[in-house]
Amino acid sequence: MRHFVKIAVCLLPLVVLVACFNKSSDHSRQEHEVTALSYDIERAVKEENVVPVVIVGSGPSGLSASLYVARAGMKSFVFAGPMPCGQLTQTTFIENWPGRERVLGLELMNDIKVQAQSFGATIIHDIVTDIDFKAWPFTLKTEEGRTFKAMSVILATGATPRGLGVPGESEYWGKGVTTCAVCDARFFKDKEVVIAGGGDSAAEMVFELAPYVKKVTMLVRKGSMRAALAMQTKVHAFSNAAIEYHKEITHIYGNGESVVAIDVYDNETKTTEKRPMDGVFLAIGHDPNNKMLHGSLALDEHGYVVMNGRTQETSVKGVFAAGELQDPSYRQAIVAAGEGVKAALDAASFLYEIGFNVDVGMKLEQNFFEHFSDVKLELKEIFEVDELYKHVLNAKGIVVLDFYAPTCPCCIRMLPYLEAVAHKLAGNVTIIKTNYAVVKKTIYRELGTNHDIFVKKLPSLLVFRDGKLLDINTEVMNKAEIYNYLQQFLK
Numbered sequence: 001m002r003h004f005v006k007i008a009v010c011l012l013p014l015v016v017l018v019a020c021f022n023k024s025s026d027h028s029r030q031e032h033e034v035t036a037l038s039y040d041i042e043r044a045v046k047e048e049n050v051v052p053v054v055i056v057g058s059g060p061s062g063l064s065a066s067l068y069v070a071r072a073g074m075k076s077f078v079f080a081g082p083m084p085c086g087q088l089t090q091t092t093f094i095e096n097w098p099g100r101e102r103v104l105g106l107e108l109m110n111d112i113k114v115q116a117q118s119f120g121a122t123i124i125h126d127i128v129t130d131i132d133f134k135a136w137p138f139t140l141k142t143e144e145g146r147t148f149k150a151m152s153v154i155l156a157t158g159a160t161p162r163g164l165g166v167p168g169e170s171e172y173w174g175k176g177v178t179t180c181a182v183c184d185a186r187f188f189k190d191k192e193v194v195i196a197g198g199g200d201s202a203a204e205m206v207f208e209l210a211p212y213v214k215k216v217t218m219l220v221r222k223g224s225m226r227a228a229l230a231m232q233t234k235v236h237a238f239s240n241a242a243i244e245y246h247k248e249i250t251h252i253y254g255n256g257e258s259v260v261a262i263d264v265y266d267n268e269t270k271t272t273e274k275r276p277m278d279g280v281f282l283a284i285g286h287d288p289n290n291k292m293l294h295g296s297l298a299l300d301e302h303g304y305v306v307m308n309g310r311t312q313e314t315s316v317k318g319v320f321a322a323g324e325l326q327d328p329s330y331r332q333a334i335v336a337a338g339e340g341v342k343a344a345l346d347a348a349s350f351l352y353e354i355g356f357n358v359d360v361g362m363k364l365e366q367n368f369f370e371h372f373s374d375v376k377l378e379l380k381e382i383f384e385v386d387e388l389y390k391h392v393l394n395a396k397g398i399v400v401l402d403f404y405a406p407t408c409p410c411c412i413r414m415l416p417y418l419e420a421v422a423h424k425l426a427g428n429v430t431i432i433k434t435n436y437a438v439v440k441k442t443i444y445r446e447l448g449t450n451h452d453i454f455v456k457k458l459p460s461l462l463v464f465r466d467g468k469l470l471d472i473n474t475e476v477m478n479k480a481e482i483y484n485y486l487q488q489f490l491k
């Protein structure tokens with residue numbers, strides 16, 4: 001018996017080790033075959049426009065990677081993508097970033113960006129749409145029609161919030177259906193809203209919505225929530241917040257302008273109830289942003305990029321991935337940042353392995369890229385009613401008035417795009433910005449009371465021709481989408 005206890009004690013660390021290994025070796029962390037191409041650095045050096053590292057995506061993983069690549073003395077270009085600085089810009093306060101007790105997501109990301117840029121990372125406001133991993137150096141194409149070549153690529157494109165796929169959802173997207181509580185909470189003052197989902201994101205939405213709305217109800221499809229206990233406790237602290245279990249939204253109804261009701265299905269009693277409702281906030285998880293890969297890398301059954309063992313290496317040598325694109329389990333910004341660092345170190349090792357050195361780096365820079373021009377025009381900002389008349393209502397031609405707020409992540413995301421489009425359409429379109437938080441009692445009130453123009457959501461683009469309102473657009477658009485949208489008014 002004593003002998004058995006001894007064996008058991010000896011085996012215990014092994015059992016724990018195996019258990020730990022089983023947890024960490026999830027489906028995206030298996031050893032797999034890595035395709036090696038021909039990496040002839042002498043030939044690559046003679047080509048034009050080849051950079052050592054291209055990073056696709058600018059969330060915590062992409063920017064942390066760029067910081068480490070830059071510190072390793074290698075030139076990196078970061079493609080900001082459709083959501084510059086990533087999903088953290090959509091949240092309010094972060095309280096679990098080591099060393100920062102409480103920091104705004106937007107502020108934290110801006111700090112990381114500035115730090116990366118100070119070491120020499122270049123950030124480009126464009127979206128990578130295609131990547132060819134069949135030949136090396138790898139070729140990347142962007143939404144703006146540019147082509148780039150890279151010796152190594154770090155994919156950090158993250159994940160996109162999911163939709164429910166129920167009738168009415170797409171029709172009322174931006175008209176009461178949304179995934180961004182921090183952007184839209186203020187427009188639901190004294191109204192009733194629901195949140196679909198029972199994870200940390202859903203709980204966080206309660207914190208953002210409860211101070212504004214009359215009532216917020218979390219509809220959780222199971223009998224329990226996924227949110228951390230600390231988050232659940234905070235939800236219970238709001239007197240106007242409720243949680244209902246076994247409930248699913250099956251239909252969203254509207255009046256053409258905005259959401260007015262929803263069907264709620266109780267999957268225990270198998271009954272459906274129609275409820276009057278003003279807003280539907282979705283927090284039901286994310287899908288990895290892998291479209292631009294077109295199946296060129298090994299993905300798991302849910303579309304996450306498969307990693308090679310404990311590295312950030314993908315199934316193609318020289319291509320690395322970090323963050324939510326390859327992480328279905330942990331999904332924390334700090335983990336994504338750590339993976340970005342690992343990807344950068346892996347990319348640097350790969351480059352040194354194929355013969356990269358200071359000399360090669362300098363030769364590449366001599367042949368560098370078609371100019372990465374991200375030309376922008378700083379937007380004029382207006383504050384007072386007389387400026388509204390002078391620059392918008394009494395102005396000739398097409399004028400776009402952008403209602404934004406510094407605390408609205410979607411608005412901040414669109415600003416560089418608006419500046420780029422303002423430059424591109426200079427002479428044909430004038431884009432002006434106005435800060436909703438500052439002009440509530442001036443410009444906003446004047447438009448409502450004397451012109452029947454009501455801004456109900458941020459961001460809102462108000463398009464005027466010769467002072468007459470043509471359209472109000474509340475979509476969150478990227479550069480190409482804003483450009484295409486404005487083209488229709490130029491005909």
Ligand code: NDP
Pocket residue numbers: 096164196197198199200201202204220221222225226248283284285286329330331332
């Ligand atoms: P999760 O995947 O954790 O939760 C998604 C929730 O949506 C679950 O309750 C899930 O239900 C539900 N759901 C999924 N699909 C549907 C559907 N079709 N209809 C109804 N409900 C649905 O996603 P989160 O975005 O909440 O969190 C992602 C990660 O980010 C987590 O790791 C989380 O910890 C982290 N996070 C951390 C925060 C913080 O620390 N401050 C804040 C926000 C996120 P079911 O359980 O039945 O599958």
